[in-house]
Amino acid sequence: MNYYAGLDIGSTAIKVALVDEDGKLAGAHVAASGSLFYKNAKEAFETLLAKLGVERRDVRYMIATGYGRKLYKEADDSISEITANGIGAHEVGKAHGGVRTIINIGGQDSKAIQIDSHGGVTHFVMNDKCAAGTGRFLDVAARNLEIDLDELGDYHFAAVAAPLTINSTCTVFAESEIIGLLANGHGKGEIIAGIHHSIAKRTVRLAKKVGLEDRVYFDGGPALNRGLVAAIQEELGREMVVPKHPQTTTAFGAAILARSEFLAEEREFVADDA
């Protein structure tokens, strides 16, 4: 059986996805990026192969994406994570009646992407070089509050009072603002809900720049955080499609593209021969 791989090397996590001959998702794996991008990406890929019992030679084509896409020389091709995200979200979104706007929050950036009915990117915007409103911001906040990242959602819903206002748009200043709120005796739940709303406001402003069209798809690591999802939906005033595995949409998109590029190359080869 032939397989096609998508490898998304992000700033915080490495995501690998494998699709089979029919373009169906065979499996995916997420690992931390660490400081040795190349080594960790290679290991993540091998782990997934072992998990699925797939031989390396059966993977016929591989496309790398994400910030580290140029570093992975074994890949057959590379593509920007914006294009890959569009393709992946389009595919996953089919089960939900189709999606046209994507909100993606990653480790060091956030993006809003508009796609057409084929999954092609028509317009996109990214945040400026700044960690505010990204996964890194949540990371810093969780560390300040001495809780784990995956606990943020629970704390959000456990808040008894209204979400506090976090005014600082800079991650470093927000950090001191959080410390100040803690010192004033505010509860962690209210602070966390406040952080989520602050990120949600920034994200929605970004999404409005590309134009919101139904349906809105939300992915990237922070989409695992139920509290943040609720805050963005509240700011948006509408429901979003949040996939079961929000981290691997882009890797999945790259894998789908790997399959279609491989098939296109095969086709051309046959045509030349004839």
Place this chain on the structure above:
Amino acid sequence: MNGPLKTTTPVAPVPAATIVTAKTEPLPFGRTKQAQEAERALNHIIDDFDDNPKAMHYFYDLFRRVYCRGESIAAAGIRIGTTCIHAPEELVYAMGATPVRLCNGSYHYDQIGADFMPAKSCSLVKATLGMLCSENPVPRVGKLDLVVNPTTCDQKKKASAMLQEMGHPVFDLELPNVKESEASRVYWRRSVRQFVEELRRVTGRKLTRRNLKAAMARTQRAEKAFRVLDGFRRASPSVFLGKDAFLVVNAYFFDELDRWCEAVEALNAELGERLEKAIRAAQKKAPRIVFTGSPPIFPNLKLPLLIERAGGVVVSDETCSANRMLYDMTAIDEWLLNDMVDSLADKYLKPCTCPIFTKNEDRRRRLLELVTKFSADGVVYQAFAGCQVYEMEQRSVAQTLNEKGVPMLYIETDYSPDDEGQLSTRVEAFLESIKTRKRNRA
């Protein structure tokens, strides 16, 4: 300027005696930050692309000599620095002086110039100030007898007094805020006449019909050569890349006029041959881009290089460091000297598409014209962070292009190299979306 280089990588221990001499002796020029920055940029421009036109080596060598080795380009006689394309260079040449455009593209000078301006200011203005406050600036333009500073954007206006404080004689060439009204036309004509007076004072020479005609003949040759070069960029598949086009016009800032014309004419001859032999500079399907906004100036060709390294081609531009500078030709057939000067003034006001003007429909019209003429697939809009007028015009330009179905990528950046990773993602995604669009249409 050219201060001691901070070594970031550990080096082998040096004998104490060597360290003492290193402190007293000036640093070899090639090791200064400015020269290293230029060297890196030039290497990218040359080595990242195969099969550059042979005639481009004149320009590559010129930039290497001037920016990487610090060779002097000081012209003999009176030297007039300009900080903008609005200063009529024909008048300077006519009165026997040599103009040199001072707008600078170096991150090194941008950091030095940051002392003079608020935190979020235009890199170009900061770099120009940084260069002009240095004792021995690169390019080595020599002592300037006058700096002409057209009163364009707020930052350039306020730079005037700072330049004076640095000891440069400055002439503020007063530019109106609108270009359509008759009142501003009269105002601008008077400013240009005052400029002639100032030039007479500095050069001690008179402007005559004869020397103005001779000067216009010289600049016309340059404009003609540029137009021919520009024409080659309409070819599809492309025969000439935007990164080289920017470098060629950038050389016009400081190169000796006649020598520049010869070099461009030689380049045109070679491009003619290449077009005939169908030697391509890029792939047939390469997305064709019109570049607009804040001007790329060497060594800051960051964005055009990112576009072309990612497989796109910059087929045309609407910037004051290239197209806006040489595209509009001077063709004056007035009989009287005063009328000639007035017509020349008009040429410097009317066709200009700079966003400092209150209304600027011309810029949008021009962009649409370029997109059609050069069969472009999209527009990349660069705004230097802090250049308010370009930042503000982004909305109306995006809207106009959107109405015509032309995709546009807006990028806010500056001279620092630290956003290259982010920018390359955006540029690549933009080019990929153009390719997808074309494929779906086919």
